[in-house]
Amino acid sequence: MLLPQIKQPSDLKSMSQDDLVLLSAEIRQFLIEKLSATGGHLAPNLGVVELTVALHYCYNSPVDKMIFDVGHQAYVHKVLTGRMDRFDTLRQHNGLCGFVKRNESEHDVWEAGHSSTSLSAAMGMALARDLKGEDNKVIPIIGDGALTGGMAFEALNHIGHEQKKMMVILNDNEMSIAPNVGAMHKYLSKIRSDRHYLKAKDDVEGMLKRIPAIGDRLAKSASWIKDSVKYMMVPGVLFEELGFKYLGPIDGHDIPKLIEAFKQADNVEGPVLVHVLTTKGKGYQPAEADSHKWHGISPYKIESGQVLKAVGKPMYTEIFGQTLVELAKEDKRIVAVTPAMPTGSGLIPFSKEFPDRMIDVGIAEQHAATMSAALAMEGLKPIFAVYSTFMQRAYDQIVHDICRHNANVIFAIDRAGFVGPDGETHQGVYDVAFMRHIPNIVLMMPKDENELRHMMKTAIEYNDGPIAYRYPRNNVVGVPLDEQLVPIPIGTWEQIRPAEGYAIIASGSMLQIAEEAAELVKREGITAGVINARFLKPLDEQMLRDLAVRGTKIIVLEEASQAGSMGSAVLEFYAEQGLHDVQVHLMGIPDRFIEHGSINEQRAEVGLTVENVSSELRSLAAQSSYSMSRTKFPS
Numbered sequence: 001m002l003l004p005q006i007k008q009p010s011d012l013k014s015m016s017q018d019d020l021v022l023l024s025a026e027i028r029q030f031l032i033e034k035l036s037a038t039g040g041h042l043a044p045n046l047g048v049v050e051l052t053v054a055l056h057y058c059y060n061s062p063v064d065k066m067i068f069d070v071g072h073q074a075y076v077h078k079v080l081t082g083r084m085d086r087f088d089t090l091r092q093h094n095g096l097c098g099f100v101k102r103n104e105s106e107h108d109v110w111e112a113g114h115s116s117t118s119l120s121a122a123m124g125m126a127l128a129r130d131l132k133g134e135d136n137k138v139i140p141i142i143g144d145g146a147l148t149g150g151m152a153f154e155a156l157n158h159i160g161h162e163q164k165k166m167m168v169i170l171n172d173n174e175m176s177i178a179p180n181v182g183a184m185h186k187y188l189s190k191i192r193s194d195r196h197y198l199k200a201k202d203d204v205e206g207m208l209k210r211i212p213a214i215g216d217r218l219a220k221s222a223s224w225i226k227d228s229v230k231y232m233m234v235p236g237v238l239f240e241e242l243g244f245k246y247l248g249p250i251d252g253h254d255i256p257k258l259i260e261a262f263k264q265a266d267n268v269e270g271p272v273l274v275h276v277l278t279t280k281g282k283g284y285q286p287a288e289a290d291s292h293k294w295h296g297i298s299p300y301k302i303e304s305g306q307v308l309k310a311v312g313k314p315m316y317t318e319i320f321g322q323t324l325v326e327l328a329k330e331d332k333r334i335v336a337v338t339p340a341m342p343t344g345s346g347l348i349p350f351s352k353e354f355p356d357r358m359i360d361v362g363i364a365e366q367h368a369a370t371m372s373a374a375l376a377m378e379g380l381k382p383i384f385a386v387y388s389t390f391m392q393r394a395y396d397q398i399v400h401d402i403c404r405h406n407a408n409v410i411f412a413i414d415r416a417g418f419v420g421p422d423g424e425t426h427q428g429v430y431d432v433a434f435m436r437h438i439p440n441i442v443l444m445m446p447k448d449e450n451e452l453r454h455m456m457k458t459a460i461e462y463n464d465g466p467i468a469y470r471y472p473r474n475n476v477v478g479v480p481l482d483e484q485l486v487p488i489p490i491g492t493w494e495q496i497r498p499a500e501g502y503a504i505i506a507s508g509s510m511l512q513i514a515e516e517a518a519e520l521v522k523r524e525g526i527t528a529g530v531i532n533a534r535f536l537k538p539l540d541e542q543m544l545r546d547l548a549v550r551g552t553k554i555i556v557l558e559e560a561s562q563a564g565s566m567g568s569a570v571l572e573f574y575a576e577q578g579l580h581d582v583q584v585h586l587m588g589i590p591d592r593f594i595e596h597g598s599i600n601e602q603r604a605e606v607g608l609t610v611e612n613v614s615s616e617l618r619s620l621a622a623q624s625s626y627s628m629s630r631t632k633f634p635s
């Protein structure tokens, strides 16, 4: 076995290329075995085994900077950089992060989680290198999916202009999470599929060089002919026109060929793009056969490929997807917009039923948002289905193109709140704060799946501007579903338990915690009300006034950043109304990033638990009895 000998990347240097091939096989087997117990991003990592081995063989991490785009495909890098023995803890609380993580290793020079940042990071590192007079290599590794992200194009444009030396590895496996989309994808597929490029490329380039310059007039047409023939025949010309030397396509599972290509690239002065063809899920039949499903997978049985996912209640995502099909059958204006997350957003049923009304724009949240505004302004009902965390990419488009235009865009914000194993880069905890302060937006969050369905109906019937509903990466509560969907009056909260002295104003999944806490302290003589704050904007101002008039002590409980979310809105309301005596306690997510683990562990880490809410109620009650005892009532 070669793998146990690898404690650091330099241990590869003494190995023969045959050994590297054997080592790759051992790494592949290691990943298949480890992830069968932990789950994780199996298919992306199986696709980059040889690529990562060859990179660490040829280059000197961390001096040479390997920058993994998204970072979900860095398990092999982690194996080779001394973290093999931590894979049993992958994506678990205090365990190995599923993405590149600087506090794990000096070899992790750039963190991600969100797509399409590697080229910009590479540009920064190359500029810094040259300004410091250093000569290390800068090597961004970007997938064909990540290349559809707008940031990648911004960076390509700048890199081509600056002509800084770097080697961009384009890992082309024809897949995003789902099959990749877009004109760039088609272009890459053309290069990938037309093998004649490879054999004709040298002939064509040789011929072009032999066309003599015949006088100025003809010389121009000669160079025009060269360019047009080059456009037709030479692969990667798009990149070459952007100022990159294009090398490829290279078989990304052939270590000798990869090493040869890297040597060629090292001799290029400016930026070079090495186009590497890989198979997502390579070497494990179930993952190769369905790399979409095996992009991110739960624990499984190796022999059969049977996924061991607990059979239980559906996710909110599934209810969203089903309900959207119901609504779209009644309303032809409904179109679904997804930035490369059709499956994760539950839109596969919709795409099967209404293929013409399903728009996957690739990893392009900004484009998706602005395009949705235009769809709405043309009288359609665009459902912008997006994960909370990825929607952060489109903040300006939400302000500038959707809300300012008061466009009837419907946001279906999935993964709202803690997301568990993906950790800090994927937590959906900022959208309340960054959306509620934008004029014209209505923001909802359901207490259960039945209310989500009514909110979806509410959004369709609402024609006064943008409206959003956010729901968690969770299983549903398990309540009966009403057949008849009825719009909810905008800005109305629901009193679940009458407020006497104390009230918990809670949103979404926090309602269950609020009710359990209220029930727990009730046995101790503390009667706490529970209010379903199903509208995060606008607030139910009448209910807030009533609570103030009755001198109710309030806890605002939300699985969102405490700064700027609903709790802040309640405080602002009372301040604006001059109701300065109202006692409001905020229980939300503190001002720090919460790392990977289970959702319950993340909630416990920040105190969003029944125990904590109960003890908060007890201390409020103790204060009241203390201040009561101190009050000198007239005898």
Ligand SMILES: Cc1ncc(C[n+]2csc(CCOP(=O)(O)OP(=O)(O)O)c2C)c(N)n1
Pocket: 044, 047, 070, 072, 073, 113, 114, 115, 142, 143, 144, 145, 146, 147, 171, 173, 175, 176, 177, 280, 295, 339, 340, 341, 363, 390, 393
């Ligand atoms: C801004 C953003 N949007 C969406 C995602 C979700 N996402 C994670 S990986 C991925 C596909 C990446 O495809 P590619 O770069 O080709 O890598 P592969 O998995 O094929 O190796 C997507 C869409 C993300 N991480 N970041």
Ligand SMILES: CC(=O)[C@@H](O)[C@H](O)COP(=O)(O)O
Pocket: 070, 072, 113, 177, 295, 296, 344, 415, 419, 422, 473
């Ligand atoms: C790497 C990435 O960003 C996606 O694969 C993400 O991990 C999907 O998240 P869900 O598992 O919540 O769909």
Ligand SMILES: [Mg+2]
Pocket: 143, 144, 145, 146, 171, 172, 173, 174, 175, 176
């Ligand atoms: Mg890909």
